[in-house]
Amino acid sequence: MSILLIDIGNSTVDFRIFDDKKKNIIKVFRPSTNDKSYKSSSKLKKKLEELNQNISSIVYCSVVPEWNDIIRALGSSLKIKVYNFRENLVIQKEDFDLNGVENIGADFLANFIAVKNQYNLKNGLVISMGTASTIFLVQNYKFVGVSISPGLETSLKGLFNNASLLKDFLFHKTNAKIGQSTNDAINLGSCNGHFFMIMGLIDHFKKHFIIKSVIFTGGIANIFKEDIKNLDYVFDEQLIFKGILEIYKNIKREN
Structure with a gap:
């Protein structure tokens, strides 16, 4: 089945x-x-x-x-x-150290269930790169807070919608040190730059919290999977599905 x-x-x-x-x-x-x-x-x-x-x-x-x-x-x-x-999902309030647990998005919850069960994450960050680029922080096994930024594609749509001389294009990571064409300039500033922004946020969290593990997921993270691997971070493209599956297993156990 x-x-x-x-x-x-x-x-x-x-x-x-x-x-x-x-x-x-x-x-x-x-x-x-x-x-x-x-x-x-x-x-x-x-x-x-x-x-x-x-x-x-x-x-x-x-x-x-x-x-x-x-x-x-x-x-x-x-x-x-x-x-x-x-x-x-039965929310275990002891797993959260923040107000308004009931308002947390289903995607955050599914990823949290996955890292809890698949990675036994004690102190770390979970980064999901999609429509938004989100980061949630886990401290002593508890979900304690979130950072939300516009995602890469969302940011590019905003740029193209507000700059009449720029046209939509297939974005990708670039090796250019500086943009000497419009495509390289946009890829360097927007695509590479988006990843640099996330690296800056990781550095910010490392200054203020205990960060032992960093886990990436989400469709856009595929673009950067080699960079993620080189940084000794985890890339798990199936993370949210592992969380969804955990809930199904719990339902079956209860029945």
Whole structure:
């Protein structure tokens, strides 16, 4: 049997399958959150049927409420159980040292559950690079706070929308020491510069807190995975899905 895991973010909806026999997570498809060709339970059902997977349950994590109804309708159409990560998560308040635990985003919670169970993280940072670049701090196994910055693509969209002479382009990390073309200038300042900003925030946290581990995740982090590895930091592209899966395992244990 296979479990359909879904991470519904502000930019993309990432569909993956957990193979219960092989115990691995497989990439399936990842449309834009606003892609109308996917915002239909019937279209999603057809797409999944093409994969010829025997899906027994759906577990999803969402920060986009309008997608919740689509996923529930998909489960109903497939006649399988659907579990919302946030609704099935029992928050252990002793794991948090901050006000308003109930307001923490589902994506933060899923990543925290993952680092708690997969990495036994005691003192460190978890950096997720997506629509926003977020960093949450763990001290003595507790979630104690967050930093939120506009993500790389979000920043570039702002630049292009407000600078009429600049055109959209495929961004990438550059080896240029200085920009001698528009593309190099934007890549150096925006792409490389975004990573430099995160390094600066890591240095800031290291001055004020105990930081023994730094874990990166999120789609944009793929661009910098060699840099992350060279810094002896962890890159875990599947982190949020590991957190979603932990909740599913808890549900099954309780049943």
